[in-house]
Amino acid sequence: MTALLAAGTYRCRNVPRSTAAALDAGVRWIDTAPNYASGTAEAGLRAPLADRPEVRVSTKVGFVPRADRQAALHAGVLPGDGDQEHCLARGYVAWQLGLSRSRLGRAPDLVFVHNPECGATSPSGGYVTLTDVFEELENAAADGRIGGYGVATWSGLTSGMFTVSELTALAKAVGGPSHHFRAVQLPVSLVHLAVLADALDGRGPLDEARRAGIDVFASAPLAGGELVGAMTTELGRLIDPAVSPTQAALLVALSAPGVSQVLLSASSPAHWADALGAAARERLSGRRLRKVIDVLGT
Structure with missing residues (x-):
């Protein structure tokens, strides 16, 4: 499998413009969430997606955008006083799925459970919550309201809160052998090298995902964006002397074993052209990646 570039919308100030630049560059997957761009990201994708039906899109459930809070309270889907910023109550998940589909103008190809480690005090408690969420998402997939689902996490898969194997087993328990659990999302970069080092040693979330398909x-x-200014000429040369330091940083994520899509928030045609230059390069070998890890550590 060769990793592809996908368009992320987390840091986009102007989602329609950034998305247009990505699609014109040939990107065919867009990732978003209801809470991105102050709650406007999904609606900002409606027109670009309508013009490009072949483009796939993923969104998320879990966070409670400030702009949606009153509507959620009025719908009675937020438990307690409704003041929380993150909610995986089953009623809220179902409500958010409907809202996302309406804003996107189509059924999302993937829906990620967004940072399920939020509020989880133990792995067992987290899995109790995820069981209800997975059941709701399996129902949505069976009804054609979503294409499939996954888990997007910042630290859950590297802190021991969750493992890909356990998540897959949970999906099988909920949805049977034909479950719709399709993907995980987590940071992979020069400042998150431990997950890459584990993959090279045949363990960790990247390797588990590869083995599970x-x-x-x-x-x-x-x-x-921190790496754009932090990359040194020496480090860039160690990674790939034929590319710019920024391209070299991006090439590390593109070369990570098991990675399918690398999410990049780039706002202009020039930025996408630079990124595609990295994506066109031959992927780094395991030996080269180990050299980078030896120099930087994990």
């Missing part, structure tokens, strides 16, 4: 969406490949 689960797609991996690598998020924050440039660490939210």
Whole structure:
């Protein structure tokens, strides 16, 4: 499997413009969430998606955008006083799925459970919550309201809160052998090298996903833009002397074993052209990746 670039919308200030630049560059997957761009990201994708039906889109459930809170309270889908910023109550998940589909103008191809580690005090408690959410998402997939689902996490798969194997087993328990659990999303970059080191040693979430046939969406490949200014000439040369330092940083995520899509928030045609230059390069070998890890550590 060769990792592809996908368009992320987390840091996009102007989602329609950024998305147009990505689609014109040939990107065919867009990732978003109800809480991105102050709650406007999904609606901003409606027109681009209508014009490009071949493009696939993933969104998320879990966070409670401030702009949606009163509507959720009025619908009675937020438990308690409704003041929480994150909610995986089954009623809220179902409500958010309907809202996302309406805003996107189509059924999302994937829906990620967004940072399920939020509020989970133990793995057992997290899995109790995920069981209800997976049941709701399996029903939505069976009804054609979503194409499939996954888990997007910042630290859950690297802290021991969840494992890909356990998530897959949960999906099988809920949905049977034909379950719709399709993907995980987690950070993979030069500042998140431990997950890459584990994959090279045949363990960890990337390797578990590869063995289970689960797609991996690598998020924050440039660490939210921090790597753009932090890359040194020497490090860039160590990775690939024929590309720019920024391209070299991106190439690390693209070369990670098991990664299917690398999510990049780029706002202009020039940025996408630069990124596609990295994507066109031969992927780094395991030996080269180990050298990078030896220099930087995990």
